[in-house]
Amino acid sequence: METLEVIKEDRVLDCSGMLCPMPIVNTTKAMKELQPGQILKMVSTDAGSPPDIEAWSRQTGNELLLSTTEGNAFVFFLKKS
Amino acid sequence: MSKSNPSAPKRLALISSKGTLDWAYPPFILASAAGAMGWEVGVFFTFYGLTLLKPELTAAVSPLGNPAMPMKMPFGPEAFQNINWSMPNLLMANVPGFEGVATSLMKQTFKNKGVATIEELRDVCLDLDVRLIGCQMTMDVFGFSKEDFIPQAEIGGAATFLEFAADADVQLFI
Numbered sequence: 665m666e667t668l669e670v671i672k673e674d675r676v677l678d679c680s681g682m683l684c685p686m687p688i689v690n691t692t693k694a695m696k697e698l699q700p701g702q703i704l705k706m707v708s709t710d711a712g713s714p715p716d717i718e719a720w721s722r723q724t725g726n727e728l729l730l731s732t733t734e735g736n737a738f739v740f741f742l743k744k745s
Numbered sequence: 746m747s748k749s750n751p752s753a754p755k756r757l758a759l760i761s762s763k764g765t766l767d768w769a770y771p772p773f774i775l776a777s778a779a780g781a782m783g784w785e786v787g788v789f790f791t792f793y794g795l796t797l798l799k800p801e802l803t804a805a806v807s808p809l810g811n812p813a814m815p816m817k818m819p820f821g822p823e824a825f826q827n828i829n830w831s832m833p834n835l836l837m838a839n840v841p842g843f844e845g846v847a848t849s850l851m852k853q854t855f856k857n858k859g860v861a862t863i864e865e866l867r868d869v870c871l872d873l874d875v876r877l878i879g880c881q882m883t884m885d886v887f888g889f890s891k892e893d894f895i896p897q898a899e900i901g902g903a904a905t906f907l908e909f910a911a912d913a914d915v916q917l918f919i
């Protein structure tokens with residue numbers, strides 16, 4: 665198997681168990697504490713998170729590097745603009 | 746029509762006109778989500794929505810005359826919790842304390858599912874600089890003064906809302 669590109673996060677935010685709008689609210693708070701270029705890994709179990717994080721990324725300009733799953737959780741890598 | 750300042754962030758203007766627990770959620774959810782996306786947000790509280798500006802929130806819910814509202818039991822096995830209990834209006838209207846029971850069942854179900862409380866969402870809104878504006882005219886009608894509300898609440902009239910809403914990208918009446 666080809667080696668996948670590894671994204672190294674600077675911070676992990678676990679929003680498991682939370683429902684809309686708390687995952688994006690807490691993502692916004694966590695992003696404020698990062699420097700431009702740093703990467704946040706956000707974990708959520710809310711099935712609404714994949715489309716919501718995409719919209720949040722477009723609206724805030726913070727790039728969504730990867731949207732994936734780990735077990736039952738949704739995982740997002742977001743780069744601070 | 747173009748906005749008066751094209752470089753300004755996106756803006757959401759909401760009118761919150763209902764004070765029950767179920768109708769308290771939409772304005773605070775939308776306002777906090779928009780705030781999290783960096784939008785400017787203003788919520789204008791009028792009529793029964795005014796009670797959502799009080800320091801102690803007492804929002805309740807009534808299934809009476811609200812036939813689409815499912816009643817959920819927040820305990821027991823999942824299959825039991827997923828049942829929609831339909832309650833005849835005649836029963837609800839005649840059982841004392843039914844609204845209190847319905848309110849605690851809804852609060853517990855929301856909590857179990859991981860939904861933030863109205864208090865938490867309002868705090869999030871304040872953290873995100875959402876403007877919460879009480880309608881002066883309905884305050885006069887219902888006998889509220891500014892001191893009855895949280896200190897962050899602003900007071901305004903129809904012109905205040907309209908000026909804010911005129912430059913908004915999204916305006917909703919809830």
